Amino acid sequence: MAAGSEATTPVILAAGAGGEEGEHVKPFTPEKAKEIIMSLQQPAIFCNMVFDWPARHWNAKYLSEVLHGKRIRFRMGMKSMSTVPQFETTCSYVEATLEEFLTWNCDQSSISGPFRDYDHSKFWAYADYKYFVSLFEDKTDIFQDVKWSDFGFPGRNGQESTLWIGSLGAHTPCHLDSYGCNLVFQVQGRKRWHLFPPEDTPFLYPTRIPYEESSVFSKINVVNPDLKRFPQFQKAQRHMVTLSPGQVLFVPRHWWHYVESIDPVTVSINSWIELEEDHLARVEEAITRMLVCALKTAENPQNTRAWLNPTEVEETSHAVNCCYLNAAVSAFFDRCRTSKVVEIQAPRTDGERMKKEELNVYSHMEVGQTGSQNLTTGTGKPEAASPFGPDLVPVAQRSEEPPSERGSIFGSDGKDFVDKDGEHFGKLHCAKRQQIMNSEKAIKEQIASNATTAPSQTFISTDDLLDCLVNPQVTRIVAQLLIQGRSL
Numbered sequence: 065m066a067a068g069s070e071a072t073t074p075v076i077l078a079a080g081a082g083g084e085e086g087e088h089v090k091p092f093t094p095e096k097a098k099e100i101i102m103s104l105q106q107p108a109i110f111c112n113m114v115f116d117w118p119a120r121h122w123n124a125k126y127l128s129e130v131l132h133g134k135r136i137r138f139r140m141g142m143k144s145m146s147t148v149p150q151f152e153t154t155c156s157y158v159e160a161t162l163e164e165f166l167t168w169n170c171d172q173s174s175i176s177g178p179f180r181d182y183d184h185s186k187f188w189a190y191a192d193y194k195y196f197v198s199l200f201e202d203k204t205d206i207f208q209d210v211k212w213s214d215f216g217f218p219g220r221n222g223q224e225s226t227l228w229i230g231s232l233g234a235h236t237p238c239h240l241d242s243y244g245c246n247l248v249f250q251v252q253g254r255k256r257w258h259l260f261p262p263e264d265t266p267f268l269y270p271t272r273i274p275y276e277e278s279s280v281f282s283k284i285n286v287v288n289p290d291l292k293r294f295p296q297f298q299k300a301q302r303h304m305v306t307l308s309p310g311q312v313l314f315v316p317r318h319w320w321h322y323v324e325s326i327d328p329v330t331v332s333i334n335s336w337i338e339l340e341e342d343h344l345a346r347v348e349e350a351i352t353r354m355l356v357c358a359l360k361t362a363e364n365p366q367n368t369r370a371w372l373n374p375t376e377v378e379e380t381s382h383a384v385n386c387c388y389l390n391a392a393v394s395a396f397f398d399r400c401r402t403s404k405v406v407e408i409q410a411p412r413t414d415g416e417r418m419k420k421e422e423l424n425v426y427s428h429m430e431v432g433q434t435g436s437q438n439l440t441t442g443t444g445k446p447e448a449a450s451p452f453g454p455d456l457v458p459v460a461q462r463s464e465e466p467p468s469e470r471g472s473i474f475g476s477d478g479k480d481f482v483d484k485d486g487e488h489f490g491k492l493h494c495a496k497r498q499q500i501m502n503s504e505k506a507i508k509e510q511i512a513s514n515a516t517t518a519p520s521q522t523f524i525s526t527d528d529l530l531d532c533l534v535n536p537q538v539t540r541i542v543a544q545l546l547i548q549g550r551s552l
Contacts, residue, residue, distance in 0.1 A: 098216020253327030
């Protein structure tokens, strides 16, 4: 097992150990399922909820017949154990049909066609983020094969869903989703999920490069971490689960996740469920977009592919980004005028998260001790009556380190950083200032040459600056200040 605290297993919600279809009675009504989804703050697996969905039989072979020669884009990655994440900006891409994918996936190395340059023993393929509305644009009746209404969301079906088809080893790097919570229906094959709670964000070393709206990536390959470079990752609380066909995984808001296919072919369907917190999150994302695009475009106007995720196709000009920001702020105030949730919270400088009833900005996970029978809710208040029983089994949180040892990456004493000469960075002596000024020419030369060697500790790159400016904690404070200023 990779570094991080001892793996735990998400809550399993099941009707019992019997056959999947059993008595053909679902263990939860739509109302109860939605209540669980909107309150539970830890990952959970629903069982016996989709046995009657037509999409239950959507294996890759069936989908290849439905799509009938339609070409889709596959992301190609290496089957390697590097400590560096395989971000989408470093992958190559292939336009192919599902038939061509299945032929290649049978390890027919002599085949011609779009996969001919990719040795099946060395590469994986992933048709990820395929929105139903684009994929099945001329077959909209198929939307009804997915019935999220069974989870308490009336009218929600394939139209609000995304399809994922991958080969063995296909994966998404560790990230969190800025918006909503996630329901994932496993159709074919198995996927292994590595999940980390929101409070572990400092230990996951968040970055917005590559930039993708709504995704905050981790600098760490969580299945093969570089602990010398990222030592704080050892404090992260890893949760792991293998998702099997017929199961639906619930991923709460802002839970980090790394997902890998562990069978020859996997098919998944997901839907991101909108939450009240998304209104402010869109302001935070608009701020992030403006800063990232401004600084990275200024650094290298001709090479956006190096930092912009391939999923981002919109224009990145400053004028367009200003429109995004103004639209997000306007939408936020429109929501405030129509909602009872109108309190504008002053920015917190101590890292404290806002309570859910105050703008619903962030939901803090609190997992009870072993044997606890309290359901963790978004408000942090346990329900009066425990909902747990044979169909709802809580996970017991386990950790290799006592909670008191899970400190901040900024140090436990709250003092300023001290450099190797014993001087505070915030109070540079004149000699130190002159030394920095003398190194300006060398820094410019390093930027101009785009050095590929590991930078020294004293060299600050644009990405280093962005990692601070658009850190989720920082953009949250900026968004609160912006909203507060406009509301005065």
